[in-house]
Amino acid sequence: MDFGLGEEVTAIQDMARKFTQQEILSGPEEDGFKRDLVTKMGELGLFGCAFPPRYGGSDSGFLAHSVVTEEISRADSGLRPLFNLQALTVPYTIMEWGIPDVKDKYVEDLVSAKRIGCTCFSEPNAGSDIASIETRIEDRGDHFLINGAKTWISNGTIADLAIVYGTHDRNLKHRGLCAVVVETDQPGWSTRDTPKLGDKASPIAEIYMENVKAPKENLLGEWGKGFTIAMTALDRGRISVASGAVGLAQACLDASVKYANERVQFGKLIGEYQLVKGVIAEMVSQVEAARLLVRRGAWLNDKDRPFTREIAIAKYFAGEAVVKAAGMAMEVHGGMGYSLEMPVEKYYRDSKLYQVGEGTSNIMRLLIADDALGIKKANRPRIHVPSDFRDLN
Numbered sequence: 001m002d003f004g005l006g007e008e009v010t011a012i013q014d015m016a017r018k019f020t021q022q023e024i025l026s027g028p029e030e031d032g033f034k035r036d037l038v039t040k041m042g043e044l045g046l047f048g049c050a051f052p053p054r055y056g057g058s059d060s061g062f063l064a065h066s067v068v069t070e071e072i073s074r075a076d077s078g079l080r081p082l083f084n085l086q087a088l089t090v091p092y093t094i095m096e097w098g099i100p101d102v103k104d105k106y107v108e109d110l111v112s113a114k115r116i117g118c119t120c121f122s123e124p125n126a127g128s129d130i131a132s133i134e135t136r137i138e139d140r141g142d143h144f145l146i147n148g149a150k151t152w153i154s155n156g157t158i159a160d161l162a163i164v165y166g167t168h169d170r171n172l173k174h175r176g177l178c179a180v181v182v183e184t185d186q187p188g189w190s191t192r193d194t195p196k197l198g199d200k201a202s203p204i205a206e207i208y209m210e211n212v213k214a215p216k217e218n219l220l221g222e223w224g225k226g227f228t229i230a231m232t233a234l235d236r237g238r239i240s241v242a243s244g245a246v247g248l249a250q251a252c253l254d255a256s257v258k259y260a261n262e263r264v265q266f267g268k269l270i271g272e273y274q275l276v277k278g279v280i281a282e283m284v285s286q287v288e289a290a291r292l293l294v295r296r297g298a299w300l301n302d303k304d305r306p307f308t309r310e311i312a313i314a315k316y317f318a319g320e321a322v323v324k325a326a327g328m329a330m331e332v333h334g335g336m337g338y339s340l341e342m343p344v345e346k347y348y349r350d351s352k353l354y355q356v357g358e359g360t361s362n363i364m365r366l367l368i369a370d371d372a373l374g375i376k377k378a379n380r381p382r383i384h385v386p387s388d389f390r391d392l393n
């Protein structure tokens with residue numbers, strides 16, 4: 001076994017780290033969506049690891065995507081949802097399931113950040129249970145007509161296009177789901193900003209669709225096969241979420257080590273006390289274990305092997321590890337953890353999303369336990385996407 005990243009991925013990691021040091025960590029500390037920063041990330045190719053050159057990518061794979069995500073999140077985990085959507089969930093799903101014209105129209109624009117994308121699964125009555133989606137997609141002959149409401153949509157207020165999951169027949173549950181690309185300037189599309197705890201760099205929206213039209217060519221995959229598309233997109237998204245959790249947990253560790261080496265109490269650095277050392281050792285172990293699990297998942301995907309089980313384990317472990325790490329960082333900082341002058345209060349707020357997004361910790365535990373108990377195998381043979389974009393270089 002070789003646990004090294006290899007030359008190419010190490011170079012990409014260095015480039016991403018340099019970028020975050022120059023553009024994120026040394027910049028003004030105000031929180032919020034920054035279009036200029038996203039444009040720079042696109043221009044530098046940070047969104048392109050998983051894409052072939054034809055679509056503006058570097059073809060360096062999901063392991064490379066994972067290490068870049070980790071670096072972004074280590075600098076500002078609030079950017080991670082946006083990063084996932086631009087670098088993976090929206091363009092990758094279109095690349096896998098769209099017809100050639102639709103891929104040509106959208107994928108490169110997303111990877112280069114000329115356009116911003118969002119993915120719309122969640123609804124007021126459909127969160128973990130995606131099969132209960134109520135948004136209606138009707139086939140009106142020469143176009144689709146979409147009606148419904150979505151909640152918790154990252155990038156929702158700023159997106160130029162969206163992948164909307166809806167049903168053509170609610171009675172069919174998951175077999176009725178369809179996925180359609182919708183341009184958000186269509187009449188009937190409206191959004192409302194959702195105030196939230198953390199992740200301020202990636203805005204969240206409620207979305208309302210009233211008789212919104214989409215061209216027929218914008219259907220992804222087959223009519224009624226949206227559930228399969230959703231599941232493959234979520235598996236890949238978990239690589240991104242779990243990588244982001246590792247990055248933020250590393251930031252918690254970095255801040256704690258720095259503080260423990262500076263703060264003096266009872267005449268000694270607090271890092272010299274065994275109880276503080278114990279907390280640091282726990283954080284180091286959690287971060288390293290989470291990172292190995294995540295990289296295994298990304299590597300399996302790069303090797304075209306099933307990875308649903310492995311990435312669920314990674315997402316569950318890393319999601320829990322980062323929340324623990326953020327709590328431990330607060331502990332090491334004492335009262336200063338509570339201060340807006342220190343980064344750890346933001347780490348604490350941002351960490352909670354990792355137990356929720358791309359499948360909650362409970363949903364991951366169900367998947368892992370059902371597999372272990374022989375109730376339902378998590379890993380299925382790889383799904384063959386309609387067109388093999390890997391030949392398109």
Ligand SMILES: Cc1cc2nc3c(=O)[nH]c(=O)nc-3n(C[C@H](O)[C@H](O)[C@H](O)COP(=O)(O)OP(=O)(O)OC[C@H]3O[C@@H](n4cnc5c(N)ncnc54)[C@H](O)[C@@H]3O)c2cc1C
Pocket residue numbers: 081118119120121122126127128129151152153154155196199204353356357358359360361362363366
């Ligand atoms: C910051 C943020 C960004 C998001 N971005 C997006 C986005 O871009 N696009 C999008 O579509 N969605 C997005 N979401 C929504 C997210 O995917 C959902 O919040 C998540 O899937 C959980 O759904 P829910 O909130 O409705 O919780 P629920 O499904 O209602 O779950 C509530 C609780 O019940 C538990 N639970 C539910 N079912 C079971 C079960 N069968 N067994 C055991 N426990 C169960 C859950 O684990 C959880 O603890 C985002 C959410 C947040 C907070």
